[in-house]
Amino acid sequence: MMPSLDSLTLRIAFYTLFFFFISGPAPAQSTDLLRRMYRHHGEVKEPGLDTRRFKHADIMTHIDALKRDPAFGVSVAGHSVQGREIRAVTWGDGPTTVLLWTQMHGDEPTATLATLDLWNALQDAKFLPEVTKLKERLKLVFLPLLNPDGAEVYERQNALGIDLNRDALRLTSPEAQILKHWRDSLDADWGFNLHDQHRYYSPGVTNLTSAVAFLAPPPDPGRSQPPNRQDAMRLIGGLAEGLQSLIPGQVAKYSDAFEPRAFGDNITKWGTRTILIEAGWLDGDNEKQTLRRLYFATLVAALDGIAKKTYTLHTVQEYNNIPFNQNHLTDLFLKEILLQEGRSEYLLDIIYKHTEKTEPDGRTWYREARVEEMGDLSPYGGYTVLDGNGNWRIIPARTHPHVMVSMDELRDEPLRDIILSGTAIFRMEQVNNSLRFADAPIAIRRLDDNANEPFKLGQNPTFYLQDKKTGALLYLIVNGQAWDLQGTEWQSALQQLLSAGID
Ligand SMILES: [Zn+2]
Numbered sequence: 001m002m003p004s005l006d007s008l009t010l011r012i013a014f015y016t017l018f019f020f021f022i023s024g025p026a027p028a029q030s031t032d033l034l035r036r037m038y039r040h041h042g043e044v045k046e047p048g049l050d051t052r053r054f055k056h057a058d059i060m061t062h063i064d065a066l067k068r069d070p071a072f073g074v075s076v077a078g079h080s081v082q083g084r085e086i087r088a089v090t091w092g093d094g095p096t097t098v099l100l101w102t103q104m105h106g107d108e109p110t111a112t113l114a115t116l117d118l119w120n121a122l123q124d125a126k127f128l129p130e131v132t133k134l135k136e137r138l139k140l141v142f143l144p145l146l147n148p149d150g151a152e153v154y155e156r157q158n159a160l161g162i163d164l165n166r167d168a169l170r171l172t173s174p175e176a177q178i179l180k181h182w183r184d185s186l187d188a189d190w191g192f193n194l195h196d197q198h199r200y201y202s203p204g205v206t207n208l209t210s211a212v213a214f215l216a217p218p219p220d221p222g223r224s225q226p227p228n229r230q231d232a233m234r235l236i237g238g239l240a241e242g243l244q245s246l247i248p249g250q251v252a253k254y255s256d257a258f259e260p261r262a263f264g265d266n267i268t269k270w271g272t273r274t275i276l277i278e279a280g281w282l283d284g285d286n287e288k289q290t291l292r293r294l295y296f297a298t299l300v301a302a303l304d305g306i307a308k309k310t311y312t313l314h315t316v317q318e319y320n321n322i323p324f325n326q327n328h329l330t331d332l333f334l335k336e337i338l339l340q341e342g343r344s345e346y347l348l349d350i351i352y353k354h355t356e357k358t359e360p361d362g363r364t365w366y367r368e369a370r371v372e373e374m375g376d377l378s379p380y381g382g383y384t385v386l387d388g389n390g391n392w393r394i395i396p397a398r399t400h401p402h403v404m405v406s407m408d409e410l411r412d413e414p415l416r417d418i419i420l421s422g423t424a425i426f427r428m429e430q431v432n433n434s435l436r437f438a439d440a441p442i443a444i445r446r447l448d449d450n451a452n453e454p455f456k457l458g459q460n461p462t463f464y465l466q467d468k469k470t471g472a473l474l475y476l477i478v479n480g481q482a483w484d485l486q487g488t489e490w491q492s493a494l495q496q497l498l499s500a501g502i503d
Pocket of ligand 1: 105195196
């Protein structure tokens with residue numbers, strides 16, 4: 001007999017209550033805390049640092065300021081290869097030791113900024129009433145900006161060219177020795193290995209970016225799950241749940257293949273409950289300030305989960321359910337378009353990826369675009385996906401015959417009409433990289449640049465996509481970005497470039 005509607009309602013109510021009591025209010029609290037921290041982050045956000053390419057000296061000023069608060073201990077942990085001071089910051093009087101290190105890769109700065117914000121939160125019991133409990137239960141030790149030499153030039157490796165995260169066993173680098181020393185002397189209960197990852201990961205095969213990715217690193221090639229790793233997995237399960245409510249579908253986990261030289265894997269092996277957090281990418285968040293906010297909220301919720309042991313209310317299965325990072329995304333994905341070679345026409349897909357390049361000043365940067373792959377690329381997705389369905393033909397853009405002396409000369413040209421008639425490349429005597437790779441529907445090139453680069457892997461060709469039947473120019477591709485010529489956005493971008501006053 002089918003149950004009546006009333007008995008169904010009763011049963012649903014019963015199970016809801018039942019699951020509330022067994023899986024309970026505690027995880028929900030940690031989700032609430034994470035959301036609250038995200039919402040109010042602006043109140044504790046450390047001012048003065050809102051770009052990714054800060055330097056050692058910038059951070060030291062902020063660490064020095066902590067010395068005014070007796071709750072914090074600041075000491076010299078050691079020095080980098082180039083002699084920059086690496087500090088240890090301690091806080092809390094509790095029995096549970098937590099070691100957190102940031103930016104062991106010099107070009108992965110998000111956690112360092114989130115840590116400055118976390119310190120502000122720990123100083124403000126009105127903002128974070130949980131502080132009292134955290135202080136009596138935890139002892140936090142931070143090693144912020146572990147690779148200051150790398151940060152100086154915004155590179156992954158240290159000044160010797162060594163990836164610190166492949167130096168956990170040989171310990172050639174002084175920075176790696178510092179981390180090992182603190183892990184061992186504390187015999188840390190928990191370790192937070194704080195990183196950034198590239199912008200092409202998606203959680204599973206989707207067109208969404210992985211904004212935050214986690215890993216409870218494995219202690220051996222068999223990826224076994226000793227109790228310390230299981231605790232890390234449970235904590236991550238709770239954090240992922242909290243983040244999912246803010247960035248649905250954008251939480252992932254990092255590959256758990258064992259890397260024998262990495263710190264995370266070894267620190268798990270040495271008995272510490274280890275959590276890797278990766279700030280990934282959110283479209284449009286170029287300086288990762290929204291990710292910093294998410295990262296901050298995640299760290300607070302993690303510490304609270306450890307202090308109150310709410311991680312024990314989560315399961316390893318919750319961790320297992322988080323989708324793996326897939327290296328799936330690209331910046332531009334052109335599907336099924338036609339390339340003319342000699343007298344034949346070939347159907348192919350093309351993907352572009354953009355590489356960030358830092359100028360010698362270590363502060364300014366631009367994105368260089370290159371054709372990454374050609375052929376059947378159906379497994380990929382992209383920030384922008386255009387499907388030609390075999391109806392669009394590649395037409396290389398022409399180069400304007402005159403060499404421009406300046407932007408002023410360019411402004412005098414009837415650019416709109418020139419572009420619509422198939423010319424989109426302009427050579428100029430003085431061109432910096434920001435201009436060469438500007439986010440605009442014209443390609444500005446140096447005199448010695450190939451005006452238009454060939455349609456080959458690793459090149460940056462400028463071209464149109466033309467409707468094969470009507471002959472209409474539909475899109476213009478410049479620096480791996482597609483401009484819809486039927487729309488108006490390209491015209492305003494052009495206007496913006498011309499009025500920016502770059503000369
Ligand atoms: Zn890293």
